[in-house]
Amino acid sequence: MRYLRADERCLICSLRQAENLLKKTINSPEKRWVIFREIFRIMSEMKWGLKPLEVNGEIHRFIMEYVKVEDPFKEEKERSNEMALKVVEMFKAEILNSADPVYSAAKLAASGNLIDLGIPGWKVEDIFEKLHEAYERPFDREDYEKFREALENASTLFYVADNAGEIVFDKFFMEVLKQQNPSLEIIVAVRGRPIINDATIEDAKQIGLDEVALVIDSGVEEPGVILDKATNEFRKAFFESDLVVSKGQGNFEGLYEEERSNLFFLLTAKCDFVAEILKVPVSGKVFVSSESL
Amino acid sequence: MRYLRADERCLICSLRQAENLLKKTINSPEKRWVIFREIFRIMSEMKWGLKPLEVNGEIHRFIMEYVKVEDPFKEEKERSNEMALKVVEMFKAEILNSADPVYSAAKLAASGNLIDLGIPGWKVEDIFEKLHEAYERPFDREDYEKFREALENASTLFYVADNAGEIVFDKFFMEVLKQQNPSLEIIVAVRGRPIINDATIEDAKQIGLDEVALVIDSGVEEPGVILDKATNEFRKAFFESDLVVSKGQGNFEGLYEEERSNLFFLLTAKCDFVAEILKVPVSGKVFVSSESL
Numbered sequence: 001m002r003y004l005r006a007d008e009r010c011l012i013c014s015l016r017q018a019e020n021l022l023k024k025t026i027n028s029p030e031k032r033w034v035i036f037r038e039i040f041r042i043m044s045e046m047k048w049g050l051k052p053l054e055v056n057g058e059i060h061r062f063i064m065e066y067v068k069v070e071d072p073f074k075e076e077k078e079r080s081n082e083m084a085l086k087v088v089e090m091f092k093a094e095i096l097n098s099a100d101p102v103y104s105a106a107k108l109a110a111s112g113n114l115i116d117l118g119i120p121g122w123k124v125e126d127i128f129e130k131l132h133e134a135y136e137r138p139f140d141r142e143d144y145e146k147f148r149e150a151l152e153n154a155s156t157l158f159y160v161a162d163n164a165g166e167i168v169f170d171k172f173f174m175e176v177l178k179q180q181n182p183s184l185e186i187i188v189a190v191r192g193r194p195i196i197n198d199a200t201i202e203d204a205k206q207i208g209l210d211e212v213a214l215v216i217d218s219g220v221e222e223p224g225v226i227l228d229k230a231t232n233e234f235r236k237a238f239f240e241s242d243l244v245v246s247k248g249q250g251n252f253e254g255l256y257e258e259e260r261s262n263l264f265f266l267l268t269a270k271c272d273f274v275a276e277i278l279k280v281p282v283s284g285k286v287f288v289s290s291e292s293l
Numbered sequence: 294m295r296y297l298r299a300d301e302r303c304l305i306c307s308l309r310q311a312e313n314l315l316k317k318t319i320n321s322p323e324k325r326w327v328i329f330r331e332i333f334r335i336m337s338e339m340k341w342g343l344k345p346l347e348v349n350g351e352i353h354r355f356i357m358e359y360v361k362v363e364d365p366f367k368e369e370k371e372r373s374n375e376m377a378l379k380v381v382e383m384f385k386a387e388i389l390n391s392a393d394p395v396y397s398a399a400k401l402a403a404s405g406n407l408i409d410l411g412i413p414g415w416k417v418e419d420i421f422e423k424l425h426e427a428y429e430r431p432f433d434r435e436d437y438e439k440f441r442e443a444l445e446n447a448s449t450l451f452y453v454a455d456n457a458g459e460i461v462f463d464k465f466f467m468e469v470l471k472q473q474n475p476s477l478e479i480i481v482a483v484r485g486r487p488i489i490n491d492a493t494i495e496d497a498k499q500i501g502l503d504e505v506a507l508v509i510d511s512g513v514e515e516p517g518v519i520l521d522k523a524t525n526e527f528r529k530a531f532f533e534s535d536l537v538v539s540k541g542q543g544n545f546e547g548l549y550e551e552e553r554s555n556l557f558f559l560l561t562a563k564c565d566f567v568a569e570i571l572k573v574p575v576s577g578k579v580f581v582s583s584e585s586l
Contacts (some may be wrong), residue, residue: 007322008315008329012308019301029300033341036301040337048326 002293004256009273010052011043014059017196021060022254025067035066052253052273060195071194073118073164080165080197081206086124087117087131088122088168095176102151103144105169105176106266110285111135112169113248114164114268118197140284143292150243150262151181158241159188159213160225160255162267164203170247174212186213187237191292193221200251224250227258249274256293263290267287295586297549302566303345311487314353318360326337328359334349337538343387345566346546352513353488364487366457369411373458374499376410379417380424381461388469395444396437398469399464399559403578404428405462405507406455407561411490433577436585443555444474447512447535452481452506453518453548455541455560457496463540467505479506480530486514491543517543542567549586556583 018039039059046055061150071077091108098104111134117127151157159174161167167190174186188209190199204215219231225246227235238244238255244263246255252265252274266287269275275282278293311332315325327402332352339348363586364370384401391397404427410420444450454460460483466477481502483492497508512524518529518539531537537556539548545558545567559580562568568575571586 005322008312008325011329012305012312015305015308019305022301029298030341032301033304036304037337037339040333044330044333044337046330048323235442 001257002257004277005048006052006053006055009271010055013271013273014052014056015039015229017056018059018063020204021063021072021196022067024072025063025069035063038062038066040167041152051226053222053224055252057250060223062222065204071200073196073197074192076118077164077199077203078199078206079120080163081168083117083122083124083127084112084165085207086167087128088130088172090124091132091135092172095172098123101176102148102180103174105140106144106147107285109166109169109173110134110139110268110287111137112166113266114283114285115287124273132166134285137285138144139287140166140269140280141278142287143289144287146289146292147287148263150264151177151184153187153288154262156181156243157184157186158237158244159186160218160238160244160246160251161188161190161199161204161253162208163197165197165285166201166248167199167204167209168207171207171209171212178212187216187241188213188235189216189218189225189234191221191223192217192219193219193233195223198223220254222250222254224248224252224254226254255290261291264288265290294441294491294552295550297344297546298341299345299348302346302564304339306347306564306566307349308332309347311352313393314356314365314489315360317365318356328356331355331359341358344519344546345517346515346517346543349546353516354514356524364488364493366490367409370457370490370492370496371499372413373410373456374461374496375463376415376420377405377415377458378500379412380421381465383421384425385465386474388465392419392493394469395441395473397436398466399440399580400432400578401428402459402462402466402540403432403559403561403580404430405441405459406559406574407484407563407578408507410458424584427578430578433562433573434571435580436582437580439582440557440580440586443536443557444470444477447474447555448476448478449536450477450479451534451537452479453531453537453539453544454481454483454492454497454502454513455493455544458490460492460497461500461501464500464505466500470504480509480534481506482511482518482527483531484507484511484514484516485524488514488516491516513547515543515547517541517545517547519547539564551583554584557581560585 026032095104115131190204218225218234220229246265248267249270269284272282319325388397408424450554483497511518511527513522541560542563562577
């Protein structure tokens with residue numbers, strides 16, 4: 001069985017995420033310093049062998065309890081969703097008229113995982129340009145033919161979503177999949193509680209994800225789904241669907257150890273820890289079968 | 294009096310430097326994890342109000358005691374020196390024939406603070422190209438006229454050096470200064486003990502820095518000189534010289550609080566903490582009088 005174990009890079013990355021979250025919620029540098037000391041105390045007791053999501057989750061949970069803000073990224077997520085709803089319209093004709101709309105829509109969904117859509121002051125045109133640049137690059141690693149085969153034989157698809165904003169491109173990808181396989185039933189899972197900019201039920205509703213799929217929540221509060229911590233509903237969907245698409249790096253980390261056929265990871269490798277595992281460069285675009293890892 | 298206080302950015306940056314140092318000296322990820330837990334324990338007790346160099350110095354000292362390697366960056370520093378000795382020759386004619394060789398040589402010295410010269414596998418031509426690109430950009434902030442005036446009236450210059458490799462460009466800058474003011478006597482200070490890639494006496498000797506200046510060591514083992522921790526010899530040179538050039542970000546951090554006339558900081562702002570203080574963009578090139586800060 002393969003095993004994903006955090007190393008020191010994950011420790012430092014979790015601290016950078018903590019920094020982002022604290023900058024958003026605590027104005028006083030001195031108070032942030034004091035909270036960091038508490039975080040260091042927690043980290044000084046972290047056992048070797050933890051998964052990156054566990055490191056991250058523990059720090060995130062501590063901060064959220066401390067700052068007592070329900071959803072610090074709410075506005076940013078809403079802005080990302082609104083932006084993505086505009087940008088996706090600029091892609092639709094190009095993708096639907098491409099040689100293989102499924103392939104093209106998958107590429108857009110993976111590219112949407114790379115681009116930060118919520119930057120204040122950015123114009124739709126800027127985002128479109130950046131995203132199109134990313135979209136034009138081919139996958140750095142893919143098992144697309146295998147996915148096509150699995151799609152043709154599937155009647156149920158379970159899609160594990162990642163960030164707000166990005167879910168707009170996931171929704172479009174699902175629409176294209178349904179055009180290809182009209183009887184396909186889709187369940188999509190979002191996070192159980194606000195964590196960073198990950199999509200929750202509320203974010204999914206904002207973009208009408210429930211028009212194409214049954215939206216459930218995973219029950220987890222880590223920035224990626226670990227099956228042990230997920231609801232029974234999530235586990236059932238994961239094991240009983242014909243086909244599973246796991247979106248984004250967090251879910252890749254969480255589901256990497258799971259063994260089932262027709263499980264595909266669609267993501268951009270955002271750090272060199274994950275890029276190393278996937279054998280792609282950092283920022284590499286990946287659509288890979290779990291069985292080929 | 295101005296005061297430089299570390300914030301959470303410095304904590305995380307120090308950890309990144311710890312990561313670099315540990316990667317060089319400890320092969321086992323599990324062992325590195327255990328050391329990081331110890332570092333977190335130390336950091337969980339760090340008082341608000343420390344200077345960035347104190348944070349950095351404490352972590353560095355702990356690691357050096359743990360790993361028991363005298364100079365982990367020895368090879369890298371030697372390679373940087375060798376590389377810089379070749380590259381500086383490619384700049385000499387251009388700078389000596391420029392409208393103002395002092396200004397041009399200062400720009401090269403500041404640019405040499407940005408470029409990592411010790412990357413294995415890099416060719417002289419690659420380094421020259423990168424460095425020339427940086428060299429061509431003007432200073433983002435400067436009090437050059439003020440420096441020229443001070444230079445003309447100075448009979449002694451104290452130069453606080455920073456990294457190995459880079460010191461080759463500092464040496465060339467000193468040669469140009471002496472052409473301008475032939476009676477100028479120069480003392481240059483390097484670090485008291487190996488710390489990261491900062492220049493020590495040995496590194497200074499490798500490039501013949503003692504041909505143009507009296508080389509002393511600062512006595513400190515932080516990656517920048519804090520006067521309180523420096524030798525009397527260093528303090529004397531700092532206060533009694535007509536003119537002081539403090540090179541690099543570490544020395545800027547260390548000497549920022551000092552008040553004396555004719556103290557100039559020559560550096561590239563490498564992080565947004567320092568860039569913010571200097572009111573320049575990150576990677577901004579600076580040649581600023583202490584009195585204008």
